[in-house]
Amino acid sequence: MSAIAKALPNLRPEEMEDPKEHLMHDPLPRGEMNRMVLESMHTTTWKYWTVVTILAFLVVTCLGYAWYYLIMQGLGVSGDNRPVYWGVFLVNFVYWIGISHSGTLTSAILRVLKIESRRPFTRVAELMTAFAIVNAGLSIFMHMGRVWLAYWLIPYPNERGIWPDFHSPLMWDFMAITTYLICSSLYLYLPLIPDLAMVRDRSKGWVKTFYKIFAIGFRGTEGEWKNLHLAMNIFAFAIIPVAFSVHTIVAWDFAMATRPGWSSSVLGPYFVAGALLSGVAAVPIVLFFVRSTMKNMKYFLRPEHFDTVGKMLLIISMGWAYFYFNDYIVPWYAGDKWEKILTLFIEAGPQAWLWYLMLFCNIVVPWSVLWRKKWRQTPWLMAIVGILINVGMYTERYIIVPEMSTINRMPFTWHIYIPRVEVILTIGTFALFLLLYFAASRILPLIPNWEVQEGQEGHILRKIGKAKIPTISQID
Amino acid sequence: MSDSNTLLAVFEDIEPAADGIGKLHELGVADENMDVISGIPIRPAILERPSAVTRVGWIALAGAILGLLLAVFFVWGIPYLFPLDAGGQPIYPVPQLLIIMFEMTMLGLMGFAFLGMLVDSGIPSYTPKEYVPEISDGRIAVLFSCPKEEQRKFVDALTKLGAKSVEPAEARQL
Numbered sequence: 001m002s003a004i005a006k007a008l009p010n011l012r013p014e015e016m017e018d019p020k021e022h023l024m025h026d027p028l029p030r031g032e033m034n035r036m037v038l039e040s041m042h043t044t045t046w047k048y049w050t051v052v053t054i055l056a057f058l059v060v061t062c063l064g065y066a067w068y069y070l071i072m073q074g075l076g077v078s079g080d081n082r083p084v085y086w087g088v089f090l091v092n093f094v095y096w097i098g099i100s101h102s103g104t105l106t107s108a109i110l111r112v113l114k115i116e117s118r119r120p121f122t123r124v125a126e127l128m129t130a131f132a133i134v135n136a137g138l139s140i141f142m143h144m145g146r147v148w149l150a151y152w153l154i155p156y157p158n159e160r161g162i163w164p165d166f167h168s169p170l171m172w173d174f175m176a177i178t179t180y181l182i183c184s185s186l187y188l189y190l191p192l193i194p195d196l197a198m199v200r201d202r203s204k205g206w207v208k209t210f211y212k213i214f215a216i217g218f219r220g221t222e223g224e225w226k227n228l229h230l231a232m233n234i235f236a237f238a239i240i241p242v243a244f245s246v247h248t249i250v251a252w253d254f255a256m257a258t259r260p261g262w263s264s265s266v267l268g269p270y271f272v273a274g275a276l277l278s279g280v281a282a283v284p285i286v287l288f289f290v291r292s293t294m295k296n297m298k299y300f301l302r303p304e305h306f307d308t309v310g311k312m313l314l315i316i317s318m319g320w321a322y323f324y325f326n327d328y329i330v331p332w333y334a335g336d337k338w339e340k341i342l343t344l345f346i347e348a349g350p351q352a353w354l355w356y357l358m359l360f361c362n363i364v365v366p367w368s369v370l371w372r373k374k375w376r377q378t379p380w381l382m383a384i385v386g387i388l389i390n391v392g393m394y395t396e397r398y399i400i401v402p403e404m405s406t407i408n409r410m411p412f413t414w415h416i417y418i419p420r421v422e423v424i425l426t427i428g429t430f431a432l433f434l435l436l437y438f439a440a441s442r443i444l445p446l447i448p449n450w451e452v453q454e455g456q457e458g459h460i461l462r463k464i465g466k467a468k469i470p471t472i473s474q475i476d
Numbered sequence: 477m478s479d480s481n482t483l484l485a486v487f488e489d490i491e492p493a494a495d496g497i498g499k500l501h502e503l504g505v506a507d508e509n510m511d512v513i514s515g516i517p518i519r520p521a522i523l524e525r526p527s528a529v530t531r532v533g534w535i536a537l538a539g540a541i542l543g544l545l546l547a548v549f550f551v552w553g554i555p556y557l558f559p560l561d562a563g564g565q566p567i568y569p570v571p572q573l574l575i576i577m578f579e580m581t582m583l584g585l586m587g588f589a590f591l592g593m594l595v596d597s598g599i600p601s602y603t604p605k606e607y608v609p610e611i612s613d614g615r616i617a618v619l620f621s622c623p624k625e626e627q628r629k630f631v632d633a634l635t636k637l638g639a640k641s642v643e644p645a646e647a648r649q650l
Contacts, residue, residue, distance in 0.1 A: 225514070230532045234589040
């Protein structure tokens with residue numbers, strides 16, 4: 001790069017780039033790439049086991065024991081009380097559903113648009129979806145209190161003689177989340193099959209048996225590839241409206257109620273924008289940690305991938321800000337008495353710092369950092385931006401759920417919500433998410449190797465005039 | 477081809493594999509007596525092969541219709557069997573019911589797309605099959621049938637075009 005730059009100082013920065021900086025133009029022999037992925041799965045250090053042990057301990061205590069305590073004592077040990085019946089459990093639910101949009105939706109959109117730089121990191125993101133939905137479901141079960149009655153939501157002829165009420169937004173939620181969970185898991189599994197077959201071919205003993213079962217006899221015949229590709233395309237197109245519907249319906253859980261702050265026709269798209277923002281912001285965090293802690297990942301996950309995510313984040317952050325302003329200005333201008341009180345409470349009440357924190361993390365941080373390519377390509381900085389945006393989005397959900405429930409049309413009930421056992425359980429859900437991710441990183445190939453190799457096969461440097469220009473041809 | 481042998485020719489890359497397939501065509505091997513196994517998907521035209529027929533789309537469509545019908549039963553049948561008068565709302569409020577119908581249609585579509593992929597590909601299957609593990613390292617295998625007495629001719633022709641090995645296909649446990 002430097003040699004070219006010295007010779008031609010007036011080149012644009014992208015023209016000075018060495019094409020080898022891009023994964024698609026820096027292929028290695030396929031066997032070598034397979035070996036690198038396997039090595040990343042098989043290498044575990046004492047640090048890995050220390051972190052896993054700590055996480056397992058947190059899951060057992062903060063999730064297992066605290067939930068047991070909640071069940072035995074009842075929801076009275078949580079901070080939920082009149083008028084705030086929806087507290088941190090619902091905040092967590094909305095937050096985890098948002099995170100779940102990181103993988104499947106991001107991957108589907110990038111796949112549909114044929115964004116080539118998606119190839120190495122789609123699975124890293126898709127895994128988050130599966131684990132985040134697990135946490136979202138757990139949060140709802142915690143909120144239910146009598147969790148052993150959860151099966152009442154399932155529509156089947158039962159001895160109670162009643163069926164779920166399909167008029168209820170909560171039932172829509174159940175249907176949407178179930179659909180999203182099943183479809184996301186299948187969408188995660190489909191492109192995983194060829195990689196599992198690759199691991200199967202290189203394993204021995206019981207490990208081989210494990211991968212053999214999940215590789216389901218895949219060999220890579222023409223028919224298998226054709227079917228796999230078509231199925232993946234159907235999923236990629238179909239899962240986008242499903243993902244949108246999931247978070248829209250989560251928004252409707254709130255918006256269908258005639259409460260100040262909640263009853264808004266723009267809440268659906270606003271929630272979708274928020275889900276995308278927190279979900280996509282989670283991607284660089286995970287990419288950073290996978291890249292820094294797992295062997296050989298620096299080859300696969302490069303600054304260009306952080307750049308792609310950074311651009312998406314900047315656009316989504318602007319979209320979120322637009323929807324937020326829309327949701328803010330209409331009730332403010334309308335001047336409804338209760339809306340005015342609520343707005344004042346959020347912006348100048350005892351928890352106003354949350355509102356400023358939200359605006360800082362969701363608008364100031366991304367807008368001031370992500371406009372610059374060099375910063376977008378700095379993994380640690382992108383991880384910090386991702387963390388801050390997630391702090392901002394968690395805060396946003398906290399404002400929407402318990403804070404907005406505080407102010408209703410009956411002032412004698414107003415009461416500030418303080419979470420209690422929920423804090424411990426929240427730590428537990430985060431620990432569970434990380435523990436599942438750590439476990440998966442050693443069981444599943446985090447890099448969709450065949451997709452990377454397919455992309456590399458199609459990318460060539462074509463000589464046009466005096467320059468070699470990166471070009472892509474579709475081999476499939 | 478009643479008295480025929482099945483051979484597995486392994487090539488290092490796409491180019492020799494395409495040449496090899498062209499040669500097999502020349503030698504009279506029909507496309508239906510041939511299959512290509514590769515570690516990445518390759519557009520059929522690159523290898524001068526016909527596009528594989530897939531029924532995944534139709535199966536997915538059938539799943540979507542099934543999902544829709546099930547949803548119709550849930551949202552129209554159940555209130556009919558167990559009318560629930562909630563807050564003066566209609567028993568059959570169309571806008572709400574569209575949501576359930578949408579979700580179940582999509583679930584049917586994607587669930588059956590997945591099942592269709594499995595059924596049409598004949599997987600899961602754990603029986604021995606013709607395969608070499610080197611395929612996922614980038615090799616391309618061409619599986620074909622040829623007359624027994626002409627096997628030598630086929631082996632020589634493909635080896636000349638760069639095949640790393642041309643051997644009788646052996647079904648092995650994956």
